[in-house]
Amino acid sequence: MSLIIQAITAIFFAAVGLFVYAIFGHSMMGWLDKGPEPIPIEEIQRRIAEKESDLDRVEGGVHLETGLIAAEGWETVRATCTACHSAKLVTQNKATRDGWKTMIVWMQETQGLWDLGDKEAEILDYLAANYAPEESSRRANLDMDAIEWYILDL
Ligand code: HEC
Structure with missing residues (x-):
């Protein structure tokens, strides 16, 4: 009997x-x-610096970090035009010299x-030479007045 009680107590x-x-x-x-050891701040800074310096170079005529075309004057543009916003705003735009002047x-x-x-x-000079408007690859709109319409006879 006491064995059964002991067993029930153990199970309980x-x-x-x-x-x-x-x-x-x-x-x-x-x-x-305690989880993985935290990475020391010096190590994080070292990794960031390594990554940045890795992209701060010109390859195939393009500065990798900013995407600017590395033609004459690009370093002035980089120094001036990336102070407030990404160089993407520059590289994704195209305009004539006057157009760039207007934006400035x-x-x-x-x-x-x-x-x-x-x-x-x-x-x-740099912007007009490297980010000039290109001809669109889209087909021009049809000239509706010039079309000779006809009834398709089936
Ligand atoms: C004092 C800060 C500042 C500097 C320096 C600066 N910009 Fe800007 N730029 C701005 C702001 C703010 C906008 C608007 C951003 C937005 O709409 O998100 C802008 C927008 C633009 C645009 C987009 C315009 C549009 O119509 O969409 C272009 C292109 C541009 N900047 C080119 C340049 C160029 C080229 C230079 C260097 C000559 C330059 N920026 C330097 C502040 C600056």
Whole structure:
């Protein structure tokens, strides 16, 4: 008899133990498991510097970090035109020299761009030469008046 009671008591405590483990086990194990060692800040800085210097070079005529075409004057453009925004705003646009001038004036009047002084000519030369409008690859719109319409006879 007492053996049966002992067995039931053992099963009871085992069940309670399992129950407690199921609910609190995860957080209890957290005390033991401190997780991976944190990476020291110097190591993180070293990795970032390595990555940046890796992209700060010209390959195939393009500066990898900014995407600017590495033609004459590009370093002036990089220094001036990436102070407030990404170089993408430059590289994704195309315009004539006048068009670029208009954008620069717009930024000066509304976005706090400073007077570019004698750098302006160099910057405009670079932009006009490397980011000029291209002919569109799209077919031109049809000239509706020039079309000779006819009834399709089936
Ligand atoms: C003083 C800060 C500043 C500097 C420096 C600056 N820009 Fe901007 N530029 C802006 C702001 C702000 C916008 C608007 C961004 C937006 O709409 O998200 C902008 C927008 C542009 C646009 C998009 C215009 C459009 O119509 O969509 C182009 C292109 C551009 N900049 C080119 C340049 C060039 C080229 C230079 C270097 C000569 C330059 N930026 C330097 C502030 C600046």
